[in-house]
Amino acid sequence: MDPSHAADGGPDPGPATPADQLAVLLKRSARGDRAAFAELYDATAARLHGLVLRVVRDRAQAEEVTQEAYLEIWRTAARFDPARGSALSWLMTIGHRKAVDRVRSAEASTRREETYQHRQHVPPHDETAEAAHASLEARRVRAALTGLTEVQREAIQLAYFGGYTHTEVAAMLDLPVGTAKTRIRDGLIRLRDAIGVER
Structure with a gap:
């Protein structure tokens, strides 16, 4: 029997690919499966954290943003649609968006501080x-x-x-x-x- 064909005559799907596994873990996480979410985290955290770190350029903040991203992933896992892209791509998009938000927030805070300092500044007098x-x-x-x-x-x-x-x-x-x-x-x-x- 051709090993490339299953017993029903169709092609053998073979072992699940890592991408498929992530999608399955996401679906299980959406149903509240904490073990699946922990597995998903272990499988993807290093890559997602690396992306976040490249954006925010601060290790402590990158850790915070990574945790925020996974919190959102846990809450919104049901929104993942495999027809629109891979599970990893979906995760990385959330991480990237969170990182950009943090950078923009920090920049806005810096601008507010500079504006405040400028307004409070008393020019040196003669x-x-x-x-x-x-x-x-x-x-x-x-x-x-x-x-x-x-x-x-x-x-x-x-x-x-x-x-x-x-x-x-x-x-x-x-x-x-x-x-x-x-x-x-x-x-x-x-x-x-x-x-x-x-x-």
């Missing part, structure tokens, strides 16, 4: 220019103070340069609080106008 500006402002204020009446100037100096409250200024100048507030307010108005004109 201390000499800042000092000159402060000195100029001080001169303007001093010049403007000379344009106030003596009582206004005294009240302003106590309140804004001495740091005293209106009540304290009133007590120090032996004035009613309302009068002290009026002098401070009027002095500030004149000060503001004088500085504004000089600008």
Whole structure:
């Protein structure tokens, strides 16, 4: 009898190919067969991990992504359609997609961090220019103070340069609080106008 033909007269299918075995393991995994899934994992993990590692270029992340891929494979094994490609190709597609997602996520995170850093960045300032500006402002204020009446100037100096409250200024100048507030307010108005004109 021709060994290439089965007893029914048809061609002998021979032993199952590795690709066929993976498809069978996937089908069994889809039915919740944990042993089949463990076998599938052992047969394909090295290749899938290698693909993921080439994409993410980080061993620790590659291990994480590989585990994520197999988790999805376990959950979606029933979606495998042998008419659309081999089991190994289906597994590798899931692994590759997971790896690309991880890379894109990392890149997006890096861009967000760079954007945040850029927004938070305070550009280095010119201390000499800042000092000159402060000195100029001080001169303007001093010049403007000379344009106030003596009582206004005294009240302003106590309140804004001495740091005293209106009540304290009133007590120090032996004035009613309302009068002290009026002098401070009027002095500030004149000060503001004088500085504004000089600008």
